[in-house]
Amino acid sequence: MTAPLNRRTLLGLGASLGVSISFLGTQAFAASEGDLARKKLVVIICRGGMDGLSVSPPVGDANYAALRGSIALQRDQVQMLDETFGLHPELKTVYALAQKGQARIAPAIASPDRARSHFEAQDVLETGSAKVYGAETGWLNRTLEALAPVRKVEGLSVGTTAPLILRGKVQAASWSPGKLVDETARLPGLLQDLYKSDPLLGPAFARGLETEAMAETAMAGMAASGSMAAPDPARNRGGAETARKLGSTLGGFMTQAGGPQIAAVSLDGFDTHANQPGQIATRLSYMDAVLDGLQQGLGAEWKNTVVIAVTEFGRTARVNGTGGTDHGTASTGVILGGALKPGGIVGDWPGLADKALFENRDTAPTLDMRGLFKGVLADHLGVDRALLDRKVFPDSADVKPVAGLV
Amino acid sequence: MAAIAATRFGLGARPGEIEAAKADPRGFLLAQIRREGADVPQDDGESAGTRFEQMRAYQQQRRAERQKKDGEDDVKTAAQAFMNAQRDLREKVGADFLARARLGAATPAAFRERWTLFWANHFTVSATKQLTSVLIGPFEREALRPHVFGRFESLLVASSTHPAMLTYLDQAQSIGPNSRAAQFAARRRNAKAGLNENLAREILELHTVGVDAGYTQADVTEFARALTGFSLGREQEDRAGQFLFREQAHEPGARTILGRHYGEAGMAQGLAVLRDLAADRRTARRICGKIARHFVADVPPPSLVERLERRWLETGGDLAAVAKALVESPEAWDPAPAKFKTPYEYTLSTWRLIGAEPSAIERLAPILTSLGQKPFSAPSPKGWAEDAQTWAAPDALIKRMQWAQGFAAAVADRADPNALARSALGERLTSPVATAIARAETRREAFALLIMSPEFQRR
Numbered sequence: 001m002t003a004p005l006n007r008r009t010l011l012g013l014g015a016s017l018g019v020s021i022s023f024l025g026t027q028a029f030a031a032s033e034g035d036l037a038r039k040k041l042v043v044i045i046c047r048g049g050m051d052g053l054s055v056s057p058p059v060g061d062a063n064y065a066a067l068r069g070s071i072a073l074q075r076d077q078v079q080m081l082d083e084t085f086g087l088h089p090e091l092k093t094v095y096a097l098a099q100k101g102q103a104r105i106a107p108a109i110a111s112p113d114r115a116r117s118h119f120e121a122q123d124v125l126e127t128g129s130a131k132v133y134g135a136e137t138g139w140l141n142r143t144l145e146a147l148a149p150v151r152k153v154e155g156l157s158v159g160t161t162a163p164l165i166l167r168g169k170v171q172a173a174s175w176s177p178g179k180l181v182d183e184t185a186r187l188p189g190l191l192q193d194l195y196k197s198d199p200l201l202g203p204a205f206a207r208g209l210e211t212e213a214m215a216e217t218a219m220a221g222m223a224a225s226g227s228m229a230a231p232d233p234a235r236n237r238g239g240a241e242t243a244r245k246l247g248s249t250l251g252g253f254m255t256q257a258g259g260p261q262i263a264a265v266s267l268d269g270f271d272t273h274a275n276q277p278g279q280i281a282t283r284l285s286y287m288d289a290v291l292d293g294l295q296q297g298l299g300a301e302w303k304n305t306v307v308i309a310v311t312e313f314g315r316t317a318r319v320n321g322t323g324g325t326d327h328g329t330a331s332t333g334v335i336l337g338g339a340l341k342p343g344g345i346v347g348d349w350p351g352l353a354d355k356a357l358f359e360n361r362d363t364a365p366t367l368d369m370r371g372l373f374k375g376v377l378a379d380h381l382g383v384d385r386a387l388l389d390r391k392v393f394p395d396s397a398d399v400k401p402v403a404g405l406v
Numbered sequence: 407m408a409a410i411a412a413t414r415f416g417l418g419a420r421p422g423e424i425e426a427a428k429a430d431p432r433g434f435l436l437a438q439i440r441r442e443g444a445d446v447p448q449d450d451g452e453s454a455g456t457r458f459e460q461m462r463a464y465q466q467q468r469r470a471e472r473q474k475k476d477g478e479d480d481v482k483t484a485a486q487a488f489m490n491a492q493r494d495l496r497e498k499v500g501a502d503f504l505a506r507a508r509l510g511a512a513t514p515a516a517f518r519e520r521w522t523l524f525w526a527n528h529f530t531v532s533a534t535k536q537l538t539s540v541l542i543g544p545f546e547r548e549a550l551r552p553h554v555f556g557r558f559e560s561l562l563v564a565s566s567t568h569p570a571m572l573t574y575l576d577q578a579q580s581i582g583p584n585s586r587a588a589q590f591a592a593r594r595r596n597a598k599a600g601l602n603e604n605l606a607r608e609i610l611e612l613h614t615v616g617v618d619a620g621y622t623q624a625d626v627t628e629f630a631r632a633l634t635g636f637s638l639g640r641e642q643e644d645r646a647g648q649f650l651f652r653e654q655a656h657e658p659g660a661r662t663i664l665g666r667h668y669g670e671a672g673m674a675q676g677l678a679v680l681r682d683l684a685a686d687r688r689t690a691r692r693i694c695g696k697i698a699r700h701f702v703a704d705v706p707p708p709s710l711v712e713r714l715e716r717r718w719l720e721t722g723g724d725l726a727a728v729a730k731a732l733v734e735s736p737e738a739w740d741p742a743p744a745k746f747k748t749p750y751e752y753t754l755s756t757w758r759l760i761g762a763e764p765s766a767i768e769r770l771a772p773i774l775t776s777l778g779q780k781p782f783s784a785p786s787p788k789g790w791a792e793d794a795q796t797w798a799a800p801d802a803l804i805k806r807m808q809w810a811q812g813f814a815a816a817v818a819d820r821a822d823p824n825a826l827a828r829s830a831l832g833e834r835l836t837s838p839v840a841t842a843i844a845r846a847e848t849r850r851e852a853f854a855l856l857i858m859s860p861e862f863q864r865r
Contacts, residue, residue: 048786116607116626117617119788132617162799187811187851191858194842198860200746200798208800268785269534273576273604321588321600322579327607359623 036382039339040254040305042263042294043140045125045165046287048271049118050311052331052363054280055091056105060084063352069319071277081105082344090284093292094334101342104405106333106372107349110365111312116327118271121312126165128370128393139392140262141168143377146387165264243286244293251297254305261381265290270311274322291336303338306380306406308372314363317352328362333372339380339406346372346402368399375402407431409832410739413865414701416516418755423514424832435733438515439726444522444551445513447505447543450498454544454569457498458638458647461540464491495540499533500767502543503781507770510754511763521729522546522554523750524700528693529565529613530789531574533782538574542782545570558693558723559684566609566680567649569638575787577605582634582657590654601657603630608787614683615664616692625664631657632668633676690718694728701732703744704793710737743834743864746794749777751865752806756857759830760817773809777802798863806863810854818853827856834861 057073058064060083065072078086079095085107087095097103113124113132120132128139135142145168188209195202253259267287272279287309295302314331335346347367350356358364370393377383377392378401389397408427412419415435427434471488510519526546533539549568553561565571572578580602581587591599606629611617635656639645651673660669666682668675683689694714698706717731718724732738747755753773757763764770771781778797784790791797823843827835839859846852856862 115617116623117611118786119611120617167795186847187807187854187858190842190846190851190855191807194838194855194859200794201803201860201863204798204800205803208802208804271604271786273602274579320602321581321583322576322602324576324602326603361623 037261038301038304039380039382040261040263040298040301041376041381042250042254042265042305042307043165044265044267044287044290044307044309045122045163046270046283046309046311047118047122047266047268048311049121049313049315049327050270050283050331051272051276051280051315051325052107052311053315053317053325054276055088055284055332055334056081056085056107057088058084058107058349058352059086061349061352063354067317067319067352070323071319071325084349085345088281088284090281091288093288093295094336097291097295097336102338102340103334103336104340104343104346106335106346106367106369108330108347108363108366109310109333109369109372110314110330110367111369113313114329116313116329118312118327123164125310125312125369126163128373128396130395135394137168138163138165139373140165140264141170142392143262143381143383144170146383146391147381163264163266239282240285240289243289244296247290247293247295248297249293251294251299251301255298255301272315272324273320273326274324276319276324306335306337306339306376308376309334309336310369310372316361317357317363318361329358330363330365333367333369335372335376335405337406341404341406343404346405367402370396370399371402372405374399375405377401379403380406407739408434409834410741410743411435412516413755413831413834414738414743414745415520415733417510417513417520417751418516418758418865419830419832420514420758421761421826421829423516423758424829426514432733435517436730438518439555439729439733440518441555441726442552443556444518444554445509445515446547446551447502447509449502449505449543449547451547452498452544453647454541454548455639455645455647457540457544458537458569459641460498461495461537462641462646464488464495465537467491499539499542499782500771504764504767504770505543506546507750507754508763511757516758517733520701522551524697525550525554525561527784527789527792528696529561529571530784530787531570532784532787534785535574538570539782541568541570541573553725555726555729556724557684558689558718558725559681561725562609562613562684563677563680565613566605566633566676567636569647569649571605572636572638572649575605575608576602577633578637580605580630580634580636581655582631584659585634585655585657587652587655601627601630601634603627605636606630606633609680609683612787612789614692615686615688619664619686619688621664628661628663629679632661632663632679635673636676684723687719690715690723694718697728697732700792701745702738702740704795707737710735713737743861745792745865746798747863747865748790748792748797749774749779749802752777752863753809755830755862755865756810756813759826759857759862760821762817773805776805777809807854807858810857811850813857814850814853818849821849821853823849823852823856826853830856831861836861 053068057078059073059075059078073086075086077089079089079091080086081098085105087098094103111121111124112130113121115121123132126138127135128142129135191205195205250263250265254263267283269283270280291307294307298305310333311331313327313329315325315328317328320326350364350366352363354360356364374388374393377388378385383392388401393399408424408431409419411427411431411434412423467488471484513519529550531538531542531545533542545568549564550561553564581591581599583600588599603626607626610619610621610626610629615621635652637650637652637655639648639650653672656672660667662668663679668678670678695711697714698711702710713735714728714731718728721727753770774781779790823846827840827843839861842855843852846855
């Protein structure tokens with residue numbers, strides 16, 4: 001297969017890899033906003049329950065090897081961050097950034113949810129509520145709502161459907177590649193007429209038409225980089241290449257004038273109940289490639305960017321009966337970006353002694369991920385603390401923002 | 407009401423369908439409920455066992471191919487054979503999906519098929535796992551279709567013991583930590599022998615009582631222990647690719663799950679738990695809510711859910727009785743269409759509109775994938791979303807429009823769009839849409855307007 005890779009095949013392949021990108025943009029900042037107008041935030045949601053002990057294996061923890069048994073990584077297999085933690089061998093970009101002080105891990109982070117249900121935990125992660133069904137909109141969308149009085153904001157998601165984290169009052173447009181809209185056809189205009197009094201289809205369709213135009217510009221940068229062979233998604237390397245392109249395309253969107261300031265990326269496939277090592281290596285290689293591409297696509301704007309990668313929950317500390325792990329509690333969060341301040345691990349490491357495990361089974365949570373989000377929103381995007389406590393993360397005054405990250 | 411029968415309860419009106427339902431719309435639907443279950447797609451009829459062996463043979467070929475070194479004479483031949491086998495399997499999955507879509511497009515009993523699709527989404531198995539992908543067609547045919555108008559318990563047991571579900575949710579290899587199989591594995595230092603709780607958790611959370619039922623991690627683990635032994639035959643065994651209870655893998659002992667004691671031994675223990683979960687009030691409430699959301703509205707009237715739930719509990723989960731209660735509920739016939747068609751429903755309804763069926767998977771898979779509903783590939787065991795928020799996204803509408811233009815170019819020149827609009831929508835056709843169609847410049851434009859109209863995209 002050596003068909004040229006165009007934007008359609010690109011995101012199509014992305015979908016088949018379980019990678020999708022969405023974003024909300026802010027536009028037309030007031031001049032007084034100055035530097036804040038350049039700041040960018042990307043949230044990567046690793047869906048399925050990403051195993052933190054594989055992302056950043058605590059090979060220096062005395063209990064790690066015994067708990068993990070057949071799936072434990074050895075010290076010489078990982079990229080050591082400090083005396084305790086290494087990084088998974090596939091996370092090469094993350095490691096290179098960590099060497100420069102531009103990547104840190106939060107090794108025992110969790111949402112406030114403890115049900116070990118994918119769907120409930122993803123809801124809590126994306127709504128930013130303390131409990132399931134506590135909010136119906138996503139916290140990234142409410143961030144823009146909170147910023148709206150100072151900046152005109154606009155939303156856009158790439159991918160046919162928008163993830164919950166981006167849904168809400170600020171209408172997120174969505175875009176994914178396909179044929180171009182024929183502007184000479186009468187149909188779009190006729191349909192706009194038919195949808196005029198339709199509260200669902202009217203606004204959505206109008207936004208869809210606007211977005212098509214913007215997308216053309218956004219993809220121009222990619223076209224300039226030349227065509228390449230369409231990768232074979234069955235193979236890890238090709239898949240990683242596609243993921244890298246998606247990352248750099250996203251960077252291309254974000255560096256446009258009036259482009260999005262906030263984006264969300266979904267990575268699927270982390271539910272590793274059986275035969276975990278191969279599966280998670282593939283998924284982490286995609287994550288690493290997205291990050292590598294994003295950094296390239298952002299170019300000089302990388303210095304204004306923070307990326308946070310989190311999952312709905314971690315997995316059991318012990319290997320299960322099928323060479324995998326079951327649903328757990330705390331996992332590793334990864335924080336990266338040119339805007340990041342260097343430092344060690346974020347939050348405390350509870351250790352893996354039997355007594356330290358949550359319910360004698362999972363890595364115990366020491367950091368509420370809302371604290372991490374709040375810290376970045378406050379210090380990086382300048383969101384007001386009171387709004388963070390009440391609106392963006394409802395009833396979260398007792399969750400302190402993590403300070404000093406940027 | 408005839409238009410509602412065909413579009414909301416069914417899969418969109420075929421020519422003449424609304425006419426046929428006119429005299430007695432409720433009777434038209436009730437006549438589609440039958441004990442013997444759903445219709446069977448015209449696929450190749452291969453069993454899960456046969457498909458399992460084919461997949462295992464392919465996987466062996468692949469392993470062999472990977473072990474070969476470059477330069478050996480037979481490398482090319484082996485690689486070719488391996489690619490052929492891979493293609494054959496992929497084509498089988500595509501053919502299964504096409505057969506189902508053709509049934510949905512052609513059937514005069516479309517309520518029966520929609521009811522079946524609801525259960526296929528409730529008991530999701532997904533092609534995101536390679537081994538499972540070839541078993542989805544057999545799963546729907548063997549485990550779901552015979553039972554969709556039987557008792558819920560039968561459906562739950564059939565699903566929970568089918569190779570597709572056992573592989574999709576990792577149950578097949580789950581081994582009780584104190585079972586004979588585990589002791590044997592320990593002697594052989596096989597570290598990969600133990601419990602896997604995936605299926606147990608999803609049965610509780612997704613198939614039965616739901617995550618807010620208040621069960622604990624201990625309940626999940628105990629249930630996973632009760633299910634140990636639910637497995638399938640390996641390739642060299644007699645029951646290859648079929649359900650097999652492995653006594654030696656079952657965790658011995660009595661257990662307590664959701665406050666109930668289970669003293670049974672062996673397979674009877676897991677079945678007893680499934681029976682109690684099927685009979686649980688919380689299961690009735692949750693699934694009746696899902697049925698109401700699927701058929702009537704994203705936020706359905708509580709009185710409708712209560713009506714369905716009452717019938718469920720009165721009849722011990724008799725799904726024919728619940729389907730009947732749905733048809734008989736006045737709330738389900740609200741003239742305002744509240745449901746936005748999912749991509750699968752939307753594309754099927756366009757084929758039904760012209761009285762045709764998709765002729766090849768290549769006509770169907772690309773549009774479903776680009777609209778976010780790749781064939782047989784639900785992103786998680788929770789299945790596909792069914793709400794308007796998810797599917798009426800800006801980009802999805804643009805994609806629908808582009809597809810509508812292409813579909814119109816292929817079929818519209820042979821049809822009278824005004825007549826099609828009446829046969830597809832009956833009394834649901836609004837005057838702005840009828841006018842727009844009548845004023846269109848070309849048949850193609852008229853056809854595209856019809857299938858992009860607010861009323862055609864809703865049901």
